[in-house]
Amino acid sequence: MGEHYFAERPGAASRRRTVDLVLPDLHLRLETDSGVFSPDRVDAGTRVLLETVPAPPQDGDLLDLGCGYGPIALTLASRSPQASVWGVDVNQRALELADSNATAAGLDNVRFRLADELDPGLRFAAIWSNPPIRIGKAALHHLLLAWLPRLSPGGLAHLVVQKHLGSDSLQRWLNDQGFPTERIASRSAYRVLRVASRTEGHTR
Template sequence: MGEHYFASRPGAASRLRTVDLVLPDLHLRLETDRGVFSPDRIDPGTRILLETVPAPPPAGALLDLGCGYGPIALTLARRAPEAQVYGVDVNERALELARRNATAAGLDTVRFALADEIAPELRFEAIWSNPPIRIGKAALHDLLLTWLPRLTPGGRAHLVVQKHLGSDTLQRWLNEQGFPTDRLASRSAYRVLAVAARPEPTRTGDDTA
């Protein structure tokens, strides 16, 4: 069985290569390697996400959850140059590639880090993610329940998921967890889900008793 891209320290021998991310508003040449997600091309789900989501908030903190070698985070940074962009992943080889790609693109204010290196009090105006569905449903749910509550009031996450890997089931589950979720786009068996922050609880009466 091949090694999973969500290993923290991939054992596969390094074999560097480059891929091009070409969108109407940007062109990034990105270094990739064995042992990371989609090393041979920009994953179709990632491309569909980047081609369909609305523009990110122009300021504040933005998050790429499961950043890999950085295509989503660097697109966020290019589209919102005044924002502070973070990319998190468990794969240390991917994080190092993402840092190099950021520097090469002149976007080295983006911070790529392990999850526990991000301050727990930090809140995000937007989260974009091609989430690691293959880690399993329980682990995926834990991941989303860790990060989605960190959306600011009015914040929004955009997730891209293949239909046959459970996008419709995930949409229902997110709604059940209190995150209002709609399908933003559907293309080539992928769904782009727009996930709103949980509504603030309504306070009634006097809480000072």
């Protein structure tokens, strides 16, 4: 994979190119670059998520956690034009690409930020994510425990994870943490997990 795409400022030399995200309801041409996640094509897991997840809420604040150059956030923004969509990532190059891709797509209801730039009081009606599994289990758990508690009451997160990278164990762990989690789709070794707000009284 070369340099980790979760570096804040990738050192890889820039090599811009474009990829196409074609879904039944939209077609986006996205600019990518070296040093970001899946620069040569829209990741297969992202595609599985976007092709199987139920329609997002039509309003409220929606989050793409680990947005990369923006395919998930831009799909959320297209499908829910009255919502406020947020994309967060640690990778500055990816955030700049995502912002320019939103402009090119004419989507003005989406913003891209570093995590600590978001209002900590924001609560999300939905979180969609192809989470960065390769940061390691401990870091992944820390990330999810930072963001999943920010689901609004009744809000849902949808995560896509490869089976061989631990989707089943992650599902068990989320349930153990008080987030009711079930698999809603399985395709090409990917699992889509639906995660509900933390059960009342569970503070682990």
